[in-house]
Amino acid sequence: MNQQISTQTVSSLNEKPNLVFILADDIGFNDLSVNGQLHFRTPNLDQLAAQGTRFTNFYAGSAVCAPSRSVLMTGQHSGRTPVRANFMTLTDEQGNETYKGRSFEPEEILVSEVLKDAGYQTGLVGKWGLGEANDSGHPNKQGFDYFFGFLNHVHAHNHFTDFLWRNDEQVPLNNKPKKVDCAYCYKFDFEGTVTPEEERFEYVDERLREEALSFIERSATSDQPFFLFYSLISPHANNEADQVEWAHGLEVPDYGEFADKPWPETAKGYAAMMRHIDNSVGAVVEKLEALGIADNTIIIFTGDNGPHAEGGNDPDFHDSNGELRGIKRDLYEGGIRMPTIAWGPGLVPSGRTSDHMAYFGDVMATYAELANGQLPGNLDSISFASELLGQEQTEQHDYLYWEFHLHGSSQAVRQGKWKAIRLPLKTGPIELYDLSVDPGETHDVAAEHPQLVQQFAAIMDANHFPHPNWPVSTSDMSPDRKRRQLASEE
Numbered sequence: 001m002n003q004q005i006s007t008q009t010v011s012s013l014n015e016k017p018n019l020v021f022i023l024a025d026d027i028g029f030n031d032l033s034v035n036g037q038l039h040f041r042t043p044n045l046d047q048l049a050a051q052g053t054r055f056t057n058f059y060a061g062s063a064v065c066a067p068s069r070s071v072l073m074t075g076q077h078s079g080r081t082p083v084r085a086n087f088m089t090l091t092d093e094q095g096n097e098t099y100k101g102r103s104f105e106p107e108e109i110l111v112s113e114v115l116k117d118a119g120y121q122t123g124l125v126g127k128w129g130l131g132e133a134n135d136s137g138h139p140n141k142q143g144f145d146y147f148f149g150f151l152n153h154v155h156a157h158n159h160f161t162d163f164l165w166r167n168d169e170q171v172p173l174n175n176k177p178k179k180v181d182c183a184y185c186y187k188f189d190f191e192g193t194v195t196p197e198e199e200r201f202e203y204v205d206e207r208l209r210e211e212a213l214s215f216i217e218r219s220a221t222s223d224q225p226f227f228l229f230y231s232l233i234s235p236h237a238n239n240e241a242d243q244v245e246w247a248h249g250l251e252v253p254d255y256g257e258f259a260d261k262p263w264p265e266t267a268k269g270y271a272a273m274m275r276h277i278d279n280s281v282g283a284v285v286e287k288l289e290a291l292g293i294a295d296n297t298i299i300i301f302t303g304d305n306g307p308h309a310e311g312g313n314d315p316d317f318h319d320s321n322g323e324l325r326g327i328k329r330d331l332y333e334g335g336i337r338m339p340t341i342a343w344g345p346g347l348v349p350s351g352r353t354s355d356h357m358a359y360f361g362d363v364m365a366t367y368a369e370l371a372n373g374q375l376p377g378n379l380d381s382i383s384f385a386s387e388l389l390g391q392e393q394t395e396q397h398d399y400l401y402w403e404f405h406l407h408g409s410s411q412a413v414r415q416g417k418w419k420a421i422r423l424p425l426k427t428g429p430i431e432l433y434d435l436s437v438d439p440g441e442t443h444d445v446a447a448e449h450p451q452l453v454q455q456f457a458a459i460m461d462a463n464h465f466p467h468p469n470w471p472v473s474t475s476d477m478s479p480d481r482k483r484r485q486l487a488s489e490e
Helices: 043-051 065-074 111-117 204-220 239-243 265-290 362-371 450-463 479-489
Strands: 018-024 053-055 088-091 097-100 121-127 146-150 163-166 169-172 226-231 297-303 340-343 352-354 400-404 410-415 418-422 430-434
Touching: 018 265, 018 362, 043 265, 043 297, 043 340, 065 111, 065 362, 111 121, 111 226, 111 362, 121 204, 146 204, 204 226, 204 265, 265 297, 400 450, 410 450, 418 450, 430 450
Parallel strands: 018 226, 018 297, 053 352, 121 146, 121 226
Antiparallel strands: 053 340, 088 097, 146 163, 163 169, 297 340, 400 410, 410 418, 418 430
């Protein structure tokens, strides 16, 4: 049943604000210079933080793309949300496994639909990964008036692809990608491609930026507020480049200021990708200011999960996570704690740092409150609109919960200073860390706090909602554990 949310926060606003959510794809907490990055600068994001609020305890919905975005869209944590991995593993009566992507069903209510019903124009530019062209998960069937970008995960790997989608039509690009052998691409029902350097003519990231700016410009002439989900495809790698010797996965038109650095080619590509992200954020701010709508717009910048070790990238080279442990596909802090900035002149306090604990699932309630919209039931979402606007935040999570269903399984809970991890899900031993003194999760204190371990076990059990599409794996080899095991053997 839908319910009207509190209007205490929005009553202080002159009108419903425009909402821009900018999502980087695979980014470390330390990949912003305002957070400590030393190899490259992110001046536009640094300025965004100086003019807005930097959140230091904001978390992704999961540790990989599709489930993280599903949490963002549905306001349900990863133990309940309908998409809990990038693909489903289905087993028939003979024990044969098949793989299939999971799309949103028509009855599932997304934040885009909540905002559309509240009178917003809604647009998605970039990567979706939650529905294909002819199924119920297509963005235009899930509350987005306009869509331009990628539907499929594997398709979105190639930054020099040969077509993109505009709503339900393909838009050809001039690039000429080559098909490559890909052992896992069939699970996504898409062929992997890599584009030779001499056949790269249109950088998709630049095309997406142009489309995002065009959507803002068109929307500014309307009497409706707008919601733009600007879903970047960087610094995600083209994983399929591992199959060829003539390219690497950190695909950019050129290395720019990093060309002469004594770094691996992939490290130059990663830095150039981060520069492009930063420039894109700057272009959005510049467009809002030029149109005279910056003072009634709120930007949130964050990432969908931690940094990757794909396409030749080494996340340790640029120290992408600083002291945080883990990377993409880990529920340790490095896999899910995101560099996050909110900006809105006259709305969001400037020069402020917030340690308020929130996560992707809270965007649903927050945006609904700002838009004076109606929330569906059965959510794991608490509005942080008051915190966003610098007002007293009264309601907060007692804890945050995650679970993960890819390359093994795992669960995690953050409650105050405590962080509990269980690998594998349901049956594994629980690790316990005191983040107030050990943000890097290096010292497991579970043996010293058996009662806390029992409490966290109960929270994990209560928040795992079994579903036949997401069977529980008994593997406990997370990317972090694999990396540590390899290091110990060297």
